[in-house]
Amino acid sequence: MNRYIKNAAFIIICLAAVGIMWNQSHSEIRQETEESVDSSETAVQEVTFPGEYQQEVNRVFSIDAKVVIPEDFNPNQLCRASAKIYELDIEKWKSRFLTGTEIFDVDPEGGMSREGDDLLRELYQTEGEGNLYLSSQEGFYYDAGRYLPINSGLEFHENKGTADHFSETAELENISRSDAWNGLMKELDALGIHTDDFQVQYAYALDYETLGQKEQEMLQEEYIEPEETKGSWTSEDNAYYYCLLQKDQGLPVFYPEEVMEYEEDIYFGAVMSYYGASGLIGLNVNYLFDITDGKEKIYLAPFETITDTLIKKYEQVIMDSEITVTEFRLFQYPLRRGKDTYEIIPVWICKLEYKDSDSVMYIPIHAVTGEEMLEME
Numbered sequence: 001m002n003r004y005i006k007n008a009a010f011i012i013i014c015l016a017a018v019g020i021m022w023n024q025s026h027s028e029i030r031q032e033t034e035e036s037v038d039s040s041e042t043a044v045q046e047v048t049f050p051g052e053y054q055q056e057v058n059r060v061f062s063i064d065a066k067v068v069i070p071e072d073f074n075p076n077q078l079c080r081a082s083a084k085i086y087e088l089d090i091e092k093w094k095s096r097f098l099t100g101t102e103i104f105d106v107d108p109e110g111g112m113s114r115e116g117d118d119l120l121r122e123l124y125q126t127e128g129e130g131n132l133y134l135s136s137q138e139g140f141y142y143d144a145g146r147y148l149p150i151n152s153g154l155e156f157h158e159n160k161g162t163a164d165h166f167s168e169t170a171e172l173e174n175i176s177r178s179d180a181w182n183g184l185m186k187e188l189d190a191l192g193i194h195t196d197d198f199q200v201q202y203a204y205a206l207d208y209e210t211l212g213q214k215e216q217e218m219l220q221e222e223y224i225e226p227e228e229t230k231g232s233w234t235s236e237d238n239a240y241y242y243c244l245l246q247k248d249q250g251l252p253v254f255y256p257e258e259v260m261e262y263e264e265d266i267y268f269g270a271v272m273s274y275y276g277a278s279g280l281i282g283l284n285v286n287y288l289f290d291i292t293d294g295k296e297k298i299y300l301a302p303f304e305t306i307t308d309t310l311i312k313k314y315e316q317v318i319m320d321s322e323i324t325v326t327e328f329r330l331f332q333y334p335l336r337r338g339k340d341t342y343e344i345i346p347v348w349i350c351k352l353e354y355k356d357s358d359s360v361m362y363i364p365i366h367a368v369t370g371e372e373m374l375e376m377e
Contacts, residue, residue: 047075047300053307053328060322061314063307065351068329070199073250080296081248081344083334085114086288087136089192094124094134096190097141102126111135114257114287115336139191142282149230150206150239150274150281153214154266156223162266165214166204172238175277177205180240184275187283193271197291199252202243202266206274208233239276243269247332248291248344254331255287259364259376262349264327289334291344298346298368303328305370306348310363313372322355330367335375347373 055063102124111121114137121135129144142148157165171177185195212233218224230237243266245252255270256262270288274281310325329349334342346367353360364373 047302049303049330053303055307055311057311057315060319061311061317061324062322063310063325065325065327067303068327070247070250070252073330075300076297078249078298078300078346080294080298081291081332082294083289083291083342083344084340085137085342086193086290088134088139088285088288090134090136092191093132093139093141096187097130097132098124099126102130102132107133111138113137114255116257138286140282140284140286141280146237146239146276146278147274147282148228149215150211150237150276152218152224152228153211154204154206154241156214156218158265158267162202162204165210166206166241168202168204170205170207172205172207172235172240172277174235174238175240177203177240180275181242183279184242184273187273187275187280188271191285193285193288197246197248198244198271199247200242201245201252201269202241204241204266206239206241208235208237211237236277239274239281241266242271242273242275243267244271244273246270246288246291249293249332251330251332251346253289253291253344254333254347254349255289257336257376259349259362259373262362264351289342300346300367301370306350306365306367309365309370309372310350313363321357323352324355325350326353327351333364333373333376345373347376 049067049069051067053063053065053067057063103126105123105125107121107123109121111119111133113119119135119137121133121138124130124132124134129146131140131142131144133140142151154162154166172180188195212230215224215229215233219226219229245268246255247253253270254262262268270286272282272284306328307325314323327350329351331347331349333345333347335345337343348365348367350363350365351360352363364376365371366373
């Protein structure tokens with residue numbers, strides 16, 4: 001009898017021990033799970049970005065730069081993303097801009113994909129002055145009679161301080177800025193282009209008085225020939241110019257494949273358009289992406305890591321001319337990983353200027369690893 005009591009007591013003790021161990025192990029698992037969930041949900045990166053950054057590295061290399069990121073960009077909401085090339089809805093473009101009486105031809109200059117492959121590009125010319133160039137990745141429509149003189153006036157001042165000649169805030173007398181913007185968004189929507197995916201890079205009010213004055217200046221400087229002048233300008237020629245970049249997670253998308261194609265000018269845009277009192281005057285769309293944002297967070301490298309990469313690259317280089325880094329601008333870059341497969345990568349485009357010339361160079365640096373993005377060069 002005593003033996004049975006001892007065995008029963010032993011079994012009870014063992015069961016109690018097993019119960020305690022089970023509770024402890026599952027408590028640890030719960031704790032670890034709770035901690036991992038909490039860390040993934042509440043983890044924030046401490047990285048901050050200065051508005052300006054200065055550092056004199058040596059006699060010929062220095063940094064005196066502005067740091068450009070969108071005001072509403074939140075680095076703690078940055079996640080991995082993938083993309084594919086957005087194919088234009090060609091039938092919608094034809095339906096919008098063609099009447100069926102156009103002269104059709106295959107563009108002898110051809111089209112080109114983002115990766116440099118040849119694309120068939122169709123060319124349509126209306127009996128009037130409408131022109132449409134169309135491929136699967138690029139669409140360009142313009143009304144020549146209205147577009148060419150307005151575009152010439154803007155292009156003439158591209159390198160002369162455009163904002164000094166055309167206002168970025170003015171309201172034109174016969175069409176408001178909001179009406180022009182809404183009109184452009186409706187045009188893009190009708191073409192199947194998601195209008196919430198863009199941010200404005202440049203927007204100018206092109207008033208007819210200034211356009212007329214600039215035309216006379218162009219004529220005097222022999223920038224245009226007398227037969228190329230519009231001559232008479234009225235309020236019906238008022239127009240707004242928009243240059244837009246696609247955006248993802250609060251950052252502009254760097255749409256070209258190579259950094260050498262980057263230009264800090266009024267024509268660096270995935271969408272460019274003139275919209276006036278008479279409606280759409282011109283629309284150019286190229287290299288858009290269908291982007292899918294994931295849930296896996298990514299974290300940007302400290303800003304000092306980016307500057308250190310540039311310093312290590314140039315501090316030991318023998319240079320004849322002084323070089324200054326004058327700008328850091330943060331983009332999302334679609335890096336090709338396979339056929340029509342892209343990974344979206346945050347990248348700093350660093351602008352370097354030479355003291356003794358007008359030469360400018362752009363260096364791309366991976367914003368997560370801090371390494372130079374050789375894939376963009």
